[in-house]
Amino acid sequence: MSIRERLSGNEATAYAMKQINPDVVAAFPITPSTEIPQYFSSYVDNGQVDTEFVAVESEHSAMSACIGAEAAGARAMTATSANGLEYMWEMIQIASSSRLPIVMALVNRAISGPLNIHCDHSDAMAVRDSGWVMLFSETNQEAYDNMIMAHRIAEHKDVMLPLMVCQDGFITSHAIENIELLEDDKVKEFVGTYKPEHYLLNKKEPIAVGPMDLQPYLTEHKRQQTEAMKNAMKVIQEVANDFEKMTGRKYDFFEGYQLEDAEYVVVSMNSTAGTVKNVVDSLRSKGVKAGALKVRVFRPFPGELIAKALEGKKAVAILDRVPLINATGGPLFEDVTSTMFVEGIHVPTINYSYGVGGRDVTEEQIELVYKDLQELKDMSNPYRFLGLRG
Amino acid sequence: MDIDKNTPWQEMTPGGTIYDAGNAREFKTGDWRSAKPVFLNENCKQCGLCFPVCPDDAIPVGKDQMRKDFNYDYCKGCGVCAKVCPFGAIVMEEEDK
Numbered sequence: 001m002s003i004r005e006r007l008s009g010n011e012a013t014a015y016a017m018k019q020i021n022p023d024v025v026a027a028f029p030i031t032p033s034t035e036i037p038q039y040f041s042s043y044v045d046n047g048q049v050d051t052e053f054v055a056v057e058s059e060h061s062a063m064s065a066c067i068g069a070e071a072a073g074a075r076a077m078t079a080t081s082a083n084g085l086e087y088m089w090e091m092i093q094i095a096s097s098s099r100l101p102i103v104m105a106l107v108n109r110a111i112s113g114p115l116n117i118h119c120d121h122s123d124a125m126a127v128r129d130s131g132w133v134m135l136f137s138e139t140n141q142e143a144y145d146n147m148i149m150a151h152r153i154a155e156h157k158d159v160m161l162p163l164m165v166c167q168d169g170f171i172t173s174h175a176i177e178n179i180e181l182l183e184d185d186k187v188k189e190f191v192g193t194y195k196p197e198h199y200l201l202n203k204k205e206p207i208a209v210g211p212m213d214l215q216p217y218l219t220e221h222k223r224q225q226t227e228a229m230k231n232a233m234k235v236i237q238e239v240a241n242d243f244e245k246m247t248g249r250k251y252d253f254f255e256g257y258q259l260e261d262a263e264y265v266v267v268s269m270n271s272t273a274g275t276v277k278n279v280v281d282s283l284r285s286k287g288v289k290a291g292a293l294k295v296r297v298f299r300p301f302p303g304e305l306i307a308k309a310l311e312g313k314k315a316v317a318i319l320d321r322v323p324l325i326n327a328t329g330g331p332l333f334e335d336v337t338s339t340m341f342v343e344g345i346h347v348p349t350i351n352y353s354y355g356v357g358g359r360d361v362t363e364e365q366i367e368l369v370y371k372d373l374q375e376l377k378d379m380s381n382p383y384r385f386l387g388l389r390g
Numbered sequence: 391m392d393i394d395k396n397t398p399w400q401e402m403t404p405g406g407t408i409y410d411a412g413n414a415r416e417f418k419t420g421d422w423r424s425a426k427p428v429f430l431n432e433n434c435k436q437c438g439l440c441f442p443v444c445p446d447d448a449i450p451v452g453k454d455q456m457r458k459d460f461n462y463d464y465c466k467g468c469g470v471c472a473k474v475c476p477f478g479a480i481v482m483e484e485e486d487k
Contacts, residue, residue, distance in 0.1 A: 099405040160404060198407055206411035213406045220399035221406050228404075 002247065003181040009140045009172035012179055013079070013105045013165070014039035016147035018049055019187035022103075023074035023194075026054035026065035028084060031117045032169035033107035036079035059084040063091035063102075070100040071209045073199030075151065077102065081169060082109035082123045089127070095162045096131030096225065098210050101154035101194075102162040104132075105147065108270065108321075109169040110357045118358020119169040121269065121321040124298075125331045131225050133163040133232050134299040136269045140177045142296075143167040145249060148182065151191050152239040158231040166298075168271040170358065182247065190246060229300045236297055253302035255294040256309060258284060262291020263314040264373040267306075267336060269295045272319060272354075272361050279366040290370050295332065303339025310340065315373040316349040324353040324383055348376055354386035361387070419446065423467035425482045429459050433479035440471040440480060 007015065014036050017025070025044075027037035037053075044053040052069075056062045059080055066076040080088065085106060095102050110116040111123055124134060133153060137143035146165040154163040167173055182190075198207050213221055233253075240251040257277050259265065266276050273294035283290035293309060295302075310316050318337075320330025329337065333351035340347065352369060355361045365386050372384075393402055403409065436456055441449040448465035450458045472480040 097405060098407070198409060205409060208408040208411075208413065209405065211406055211408055212417070216395040217393075217402070217406060220397070220402050221404075223399040224402065224404055 003183065005179050005181050006176050007140060007144075007179050007181075008035070008174050008176045009137075009143045009167045010035035010107065010174065011039060011176075012140045012144040012181075013147055013167070014043070015181065016144050016187075017077055017105075018043045019182070019184050020075075020077070020147070020151065020191050021049045021188070022051055022077045024052045024054065024066065024069035024076040025078065026056050026062045026069070026076065027078045027080070028056050028059045028062045030059070030081050030084035032109055032119075032173045033079045033081040033084070033105060035173070036105050036107070059087040060091060063088040063095060066102045067091060067095050067098065067100055070095070070102050071098065071199065072201045073194075073196050075155075075194040077104065079105040079107065081107045082111050082117075085123045085127060086111060092127055092130050092132065094210065097221065099160040099225075099228070100162060101151070101160055103147070103150045103154055104162065104164040105143075106164045106166045107169045107173045108166050116357040117169075119171050119271075119321070120323075120356045120358070121166075122323065122356075124164070124166050125322050128299060128331055131161060131229070132299060133159070133161050133229070133236075134297070135163065135165050136296055136298055137165060137167040137172065138271055138273045138294060140167075140172060140175070141179050141249075143172060144179060144181065145243065145247070145251065146296075148187055148190065149239045149243050149251070151194070152242075153232060153235050155194055155196075156231075156235045157197070159228050159235050161225070161228050161232060166270065171271045180247070186246065190242070232300050233302065236300075251296060253295075253297040253305055254309070255296060257292040257294065259291040259293055259309060261289060263289040264370055265291045265293055265310060265313050265316045266319060266366065266369055266373075267293045267295065267310075267316060267332065268319040269298065269321070269332065272321065275361055275363055276319075276366050279363050279370065282363070283367070283370055288370065288374070298332075301335050301339075303335060304343060306336055307340040307343040307345050310336070310347055311345045313347050315376045316347050317352060317369045317373055318349060319352050319354055319369070319386070321355045322353060323356050324351075324385070329383055348379060350376065350379070350382045350384060352384050352386040359387050418463045420448075420463045420465055423462075423465060424485050425467040425469060426462070426485050427460055427465065427467065427469065427472050427480050428483050430479045430481065433477045435477055435479075437476065439474045439476070443470045443474050445470070
């Protein structure tokens with residue numbers, strides 16, 4: 001029997017980490033992820049975990065400590081947000097290119113400046129092609145479940161890539177919701193122990209990690225990362241299948257909501273997807289064939305599957321929770337539409353920048369998006385803003 | 391491990407990890423050199439000041455306690471040895487000379 005609880009997204013994440021009981025956690029506090037290492041450090045203090053908690057002096061050091069620990073053969077975890085992730089930037093790439101399956105909780109927050117501590121996805125999007133597997137979570141339950149699945153994906157021998165579990169800052173991280181937790185022994189059995197093939201503390205096999213990789217080699221090592229990311233697709237599916245067997249909760253690369261017969265589809269990620277689904281219900285009751293698609297796995301990007309799911313729709317809106325400052329579309333829009341183009345699927349598709357810096361996303365706004373889709377005549381204005389004054 | 395410039399990506403080690411110790415010897419950094427120290431044996435008093443300062447261990451010392459000519463496979467031409475030599479037994483020359 002699972003355990004019914006009421007937890008915030010941060011509490012749920014810290015609780016998952018407690019159950020995973022990693023060898024090392026190295027973290028530096030930053031809003032809105034601060035509570036994760038804070039709760040976790042009390043588990044350490046109470047002797048509820050065996051983890052070595054490293055209170056580092058910066059996020060750059062947090063990721064560096066995780067890299068050192070993981071290379072040594074330990075299971076290492078961290079948590080951060082926004083500028084903390086940016087401060088890790090250099091080491092983020094070292095972690096993935098050294099093929100170290102570190103798991104991170106990323107509580108999404110706007111990147112300064114001007115200074116803002118509230119939710120958007122500009123932190124995650126800034127590292128979207130740095131070789132990390134990226135899972136997004138609509139609710140506290142999903143943040144917890146994704147974290148329980150994380151190590152099985154990251155540490156799989158065909159993957160060996162770091163992984164981040166994203167959730168919306170404050171909206172998910174600080175809101176207390178009902179949640180179903182798993183028993184400790186079930187998590188322990190599901191996650192398993194980390195048995196790396198090669199690691200620094202193996203005295204029978206001295207190795208060198210992260211050596212110089214000049215012109216004759218870097219191209220090939222990057223190609224290996226490509227393959228690992230592709231392999232992650234299969235592994236994510238396998239792990240989700242096992243997870244479903246244990247919990248009854250089904251996870252896919254994306255969630256289609258009233259999608260199959262939908263004419264107008266809104267694509268989103270994280271907590272906004274819940275609001276979109278509410279609007280779909282209300283529009284359906286009025287006879288509008290509205291549907292929604294929520295992306296859960298953002299890297300590897302399941303573009304082909306998403307493109308096929310959108311085939312034949314009348315119009316699609318893609319919601320990017322980032323500012324649009326590249327004179328073209330947002331990252332989710334670019335990824336979806338470019339795979340649609342490659343797959344030869346043409347559906348009128350527009351893009352909205354929304355919810356930047358924690359701006360509220362209301363049902364009224366989402367209704368406007370569906371209204372725009374139904375009235376879409378030409379594509380002269382594909383890059384739009386939702387909830388913007390003026 | 392046998393990986394060289396012809397190894398296909400499928401056969402290389404993930405992340406470039408080297409499953410072997412003491413492999414710096416295989417990485418010959420001498421070709422980074424733009425200036426080269428030249429050993430003038432006739433000026434050398436075997437005072438022993440030069441080899442401890444070499445960052446690349448490129449000044450071999452024999453069992454007879456005497457320093458030998460440079461190991462140009464690893465000497466990067468930093469010139470520290472030429473600077474510490476009190477007897478003008480090491481002079482720096484341009485590499486292409």
